[in-house]
Amino acid sequence: MTDTILETQNLTKEFGKLVAVDDVNLDIERGEFRSLIGPNGAGKTTTFNLLTGALRPTRGTVTFNGEDVSALPPHQRVRRGLGRSFQITNVFSGLTVRENVRLAAQAARHEGFTPVEEFLDNKDSFDDVNEHTDRVLERSGLLGRGDEPADVMAYGDKRRLEIAIVLATDPEMVLLDEPTAGMSAEETRSTMDLIDEVLSDRTLLLIEHDIDLVMRVSDRITVLHRGEILSEGTPEEVSEDPEVREAYFGGVEA
Amino acid sequence: MSVASAVAEQVLNGLVVGMVYVLLAAGLSIIFGVMDVINFAHGELFALGAYFAFAIAGPLGGAGFWVALVVAPLLVGVVGMGIERLTVKRLYGRDPLYHILLTFGLVLIINDLITSVWGKSAQPFPIPAVLDQPVALFGFNYSLYNYGIIIFGSILALGTWLLLNRTRFGMIIRAGSEDREMVRNLGINIDRYYTLTFGLGAALAGVAGIVLGAYQNVSPTMGSSVIIPAFVIVVLGGLGSFRGAVVGGLFVGVVQTLARTYTPFLEGLIVFLLMIVVLVVRPKGLFGTNIGAGEHHDGALLHGAGGGVLSSATRAKLGYAAVGVLVLVPFFAELTGVTYSVTLLEDILIWALFALSLDLVLGYAGLVSLGHTLFYGVGAYASVLTLMHFSPSVFVALAVAVVVCAVIAWSVGYLSIRVSGVFFAMITLAFAELFYNAVFKFDFTGGSDGLFGVDVFYGLAGLGIDPREFEIPLGIMTIDGGMVQYYFLLAVVVGSYLLARRLIRAPFGSVLQAIRESEERASFIGYDVTAYKRRAFVVSGGLAGLAGGLFAANNGYVAPSFLHWINSGEVIVMTVLGGMGTLYGPMIGAGVFVAAEDILSSYIEQWQLVIGVLFVLFVIFVPRGLVSLPQTITEHSMFESAVGDRTSVKDAEVERHD
Numbered sequence: 001m002t003d004t005i006l007e008t009q010n011l012t013k014e015f016g017k018l019v020a021v022d023d024v025n026l027d028i029e030r031g032e033f034r035s036l037i038g039p040n041g042a043g044k045t046t047t048f049n050l051l052t053g054a055l056r057p058t059r060g061t062v063t064f065n066g067e068d069v070s071a072l073p074p075h076q077r078v079r080r081g082l083g084r085s086f087q088i089t090n091v092f093s094g095l096t097v098r099e100n101v102r103l104a105a106q107a108a109r110h111e112g113f114t115p116v117e118e119f120l121d122n123k124d125s126f127d128d129v130n131e132h133t134d135r136v137l138e139r140s141g142l143l144g145r146g147d148e149p150a151d152v153m154a155y156g157d158k159r160r161l162e163i164a165i166v167l168a169t170d171p172e173m174v175l176l177d178e179p180t181a182g183m184s185a186e187e188t189r190s191t192m193d194l195i196d197e198v199l200s201d202r203t204l205l206l207i208e209h210d211i212d213l214v215m216r217v218s219d220r221i222t223v224l225h226r227g228e229i230l231s232e233g234t235p236e237e238v239s240e241d242p243e244v245r246e247a248y249f250g251g252v253e254a
Numbered sequence: 255m256s257v258a259s260a261v262a263e264q265v266l267n268g269l270v271v272g273m274v275y276v277l278l279a280a281g282l283s284i285i286f287g288v289m290d291v292i293n294f295a296h297g298e299l300f301a302l303g304a305y306f307a308f309a310i311a312g313p314l315g316g317a318g319f320w321v322a323l324v325v326a327p328l329l330v331g332v333v334g335m336g337i338e339r340l341t342v343k344r345l346y347g348r349d350p351l352y353h354i355l356l357t358f359g360l361v362l363i364i365n366d367l368i369t370s371v372w373g374k375s376a377q378p379f380p381i382p383a384v385l386d387q388p389v390a391l392f393g394f395n396y397s398l399y400n401y402g403i404i405i406f407g408s409i410l411a412l413g414t415w416l417l418l419n420r421t422r423f424g425m426i427i428r429a430g431s432e433d434r435e436m437v438r439n440l441g442i443n444i445d446r447y448y449t450l451t452f453g454l455g456a457a458l459a460g461v462a463g464i465v466l467g468a469y470q471n472v473s474p475t476m477g478s479s480v481i482i483p484a485f486v487i488v489v490l491g492g493l494g495s496f497r498g499a500v501v502g503g504l505f506v507g508v509v510q511t512l513a514r515t516y517t518p519f520l521e522g523l524i525v526f527l528l529m530i531v532v533l534v535v536r537p538k539g540l541f542g543t544n545i546g547a548g549e550h551h552d553g554a555l556l557h558g559a560g561g562g563v564l565s566s567a568t569r570a571k572l573g574y575a576a577v578g579v580l581v582l583v584p585f586f587a588e589l590t591g592v593t594y595s596v597t598l599l600e601d602i603l604i605w606a607l608f609a610l611s612l613d614l615v616l617g618y619a620g621l622v623s624l625g626h627t628l629f630y631g632v633g634a635y636a637s638v639l640t641l642m643h644f645s646p647s648v649f650v651a652l653a654v655a656v657v658v659c660a661v662i663a664w665s666v667g668y669l670s671i672r673v674s675g676v677f678f679a680m681i682t683l684a685f686a687e688l689f690y691n692a693v694f695k696f697d698f699t700g701g702s703d704g705l706f707g708v709d710v711f712y713g714l715a716g717l718g719i720d721p722r723e724f725e726i727p728l729g730i731m732t733i734d735g736g737m738v739q740y741y742f743l744l745a746v747v748v749g750s751y752l753l754a755r756r757l758i759r760a761p762f763g764s765v766l767q768a769i770r771e772s773e774e775r776a777s778f779i780g781y782d783v784t785a786y787k788r789r790a791f792v793v794s795g796g797l798a799g800l801a802g803g804l805f806a807a808n809n810g811y812v813a814p815s816f817l818h819w820i821n822s823g824e825v826i827v828m829t830v831l832g833g834m835g836t837l838y839g840p841m842i843g844a845g846v847f848v849a850a851e852d853i854l855s856s857y858i859e860q861w862q863l864v865i866g867v868l869f870v871l872f873v874i875f876v877p878r879g880l881v882s883l884p885q886t887i888t889e890h891s892m893f894e895s896a897v898g899d900r901t902s903v904k905d906a907e908v909e910r911h912d
Contacts, residue, residue: 086775094771
């Protein structure tokens with residue numbers, strides 16, 4: 001038996017008459033870099049939202065580390081180790097870089113606070129949170145920039161902070177929502193390098209429509225088409241699957 | 255008269271009032287739906303319509319009413335367009351909160367103008383003789399004028415609907431409400447249409463004012479008495495939904511009228527109960543669809559200014575100095591005989607605490623509580639009732655006030671915090687109005703008189719100070735009970751400030767700031783956003799209750815006016831005036847506001863007008879409040895205003911929070 005970290009069974013989401021996600025069964029192994037691809041409208045974003053808890057499924061379940069998390073709100077899933085990044089950089093722009101990361105680190109050990117600590121102690125007085133913050137800043141290449149306000153950072157640095165925040169929540173698995181959307185080839189490469197550098201020891205699920213990128217980085221690929229799983233396998237297997245070619249290239253001989 | 259015809263008459267009366275509400279709510283709803291503006295001044299435009307008509311019809315005699323019915327709404331429309339051009343327009347793109355603030359200032363201005371021109375008392379506004387007669391229909395007599403209102407209102411509502419749905423004008427403004435930029439890119443001058451829309455809404459309010467003015471009479475309070483029901487209707491029906499405004503207006507009119515006749519106890523309560531139930535069951539309102547409309551603002555400028563140019567050490571010194579001065583004031587007052595200044599300071603301290611409590615939710619958790627006086631009033635009632643029935647100790651009374659308010663805040667928060675944004679604002683307003691109307695109904699709250707004549711004891715179980723007997727001679731002066739009261743108040747307020755500061759610097763406060771920056775992100779790093787907001791609301795409710803309890807204990811009375819929505823408005827004004835998102839800003843704001851009100855009201859009769867104008871200017875030009883002034887001034891001298899306001903706002907967000 002392989003070690004499954006995230007599993008969906010018959011996952012289905014209907015919006016009125018539209019079936020956005022139709023009976024999807026995913027099985028993601030611990031430590032794997034999985035990609036979920038598909039043309040526009042394939043149901044990638046809906047699936048992503050079902051996994052993070054932003055949407056509730058019409059039918060089916062999401063199991064994380066053996067626990068059924070289908071009914072849990074997003075913050076509970078994050079607490080259990082299922083982190084996510086945002087497509088459009090979403091940082092606390094009015095706060096400093098360090099405070100951005102510290103807040104995520106604080107969330108990771110949040111259950112441990114007594115009411116006195118939670119409401120009356122200075123937020124910067126918790127050694128374990130501070131150390132965790134320092135470690136994350138260092139690992140994501142932001143050490144020494146902690147005092148900078150997040151909203152004046154360059155775009156690339158904001159992406160870096162975005163990843164650092166995810167890392168600070170101490171996730172076992174990270175869901176990446178099109179992290180390179182709208183980027184140039186150069187930016188795409190450096191972002192993927194950053195993800196590789198910072199998050200390589202976590203299980204990753206990348207939602208992406210750029211097929212070339214996915215081919216390069218993934219261990220395994222799941223192809224969605226019209227809400228259903230069309231194909232699944234290693235990049236080689238998937239790229240040779242005639243059905244995938246049909247769906248992606250519309251029958252044009254490649 | 256048979257029972258059936260009596261009921262029919264009441265239903266007709268309800269439809270008459272309902273029609274007035276429809277016209278009012280339609281205007282409000284259109285203005286909100288198209289421009290995302292919550293227009294608090296709508297009630298004053300309504301009153302203005304009535305007074306314009308009154309002024310036109312009077313001298314003209316006979317046909318005057320008909321002339322007024324056409325001319326007065328047009329005038330109100332022009333006033334509305336002027337308001338949009340000069341004030342509202344400058345705030346597009348900012349958080350909807352600023353429109354609430356701005357239009358609240360306009361309420362003060364217009365209302366004061368009305369009283370200074372037409373006087374404070376109500377005046378009869380006769381309806382034309384031709385309409386002033388009963389007609390027999392379906393076997394009973396009923397006023398022709400009332401039938402007229404129902405028919406005229408229906409035609410006007412239908413006309414408005416056609417205008418919005420069947421004309422080019424309507425198409426453009428509906429498109430503009432979806433995507434303003436897109437419409438502009440099509441080469442349409444959308445700004446002009448916005449102005450016209452505001453004018454249209456204002457004119458409809460004007461018509462409603464005339465109709466109701468002639469049905470009852472014209473009075474300066476007619477605006478403030480309809481604005482809250484009008485809001486309830488708009489929320490009930492669904493913000494921005496025209497159909498909702500019509501159905502809600504008629505429904506509320508009928509329910510209100512029937513309740514007045516058949517269940518007098520529920521009069522004034524039932525509408526708010528209905529609204530709360532509807533919003534809990536259907537948060538978007540009965541016909542609401544575009545819930546997103548008010549939600550997707552980036553919250554530009556919602557939060558305050560923070561440290562500005564002053565370092566935290568300087569601010570600490572200023573804080574100590576302020577407390578030092580406050581400690582010394584009673585001595586000087588005693589020596590110079592100006593004891594009045596102590597009374598004023600007590601007022602300021604209490605409002606400062608109230609503003610501080612609001613800031614915790616408004617400035618830190620990003621929750622716009624429009625009904626915060628609920629907690630102030632309930633705290634006051636709770637402490638007076640405790641003093642009367644359980645214990646003379648001020649400590650016990652205040653503790654009860656805080657606990658009761660915290661419990662109410664938890665319940666209100668539980669029901670309403672999941673409903674976000676504008677709806678939260680409306681639900682809090684509804685709860686406050688519910689309690690306001692409820693205290694009139696009960697004997698134990700003293701009805702409309704309130705409760706008075708309570709004495710307090712500064713101690714527990716017989717040990718302590720009775721301010722009535724306390725006196726220590728000290729050289730040329732005496733320390734008396736009044737001073738005990740003052741110092742106790744000062745200690746509680748300073749203590750509350752220090753507590754709030756610790757909360758904000760603790761993990762709890764850091765999460766609130768995260769939520770204010772980005773709710774979604776806060777949730778996706780593992781925080782239960784709703785729970786945090788609720789906790790902030792509980793703390794805030796408790797502190798507001800403390801403020802109300804202190805006022806009641808100090809002055810020995812409580813009255814329904816403690817729960818009046820105008821207090822909620824004023825405390826928001828103070829908070830924004832000072833600078834929300836800093837703890838000391840709102841307290842400074844309270845000081846300036848209360849002192850200004852006190853001084854102005856003793857010199858000028860139109861002090862409300864002056865305060866209103868100042869406030870409007872503030873909202874437009876200094877949205878981050880008084881505490882941002884030093885910084886703004888420094889920046890302007892540095893950049894010679896060449897860089898423009900946009901950048902200075904951005905830079906200002908660098909240092910913040912305390």
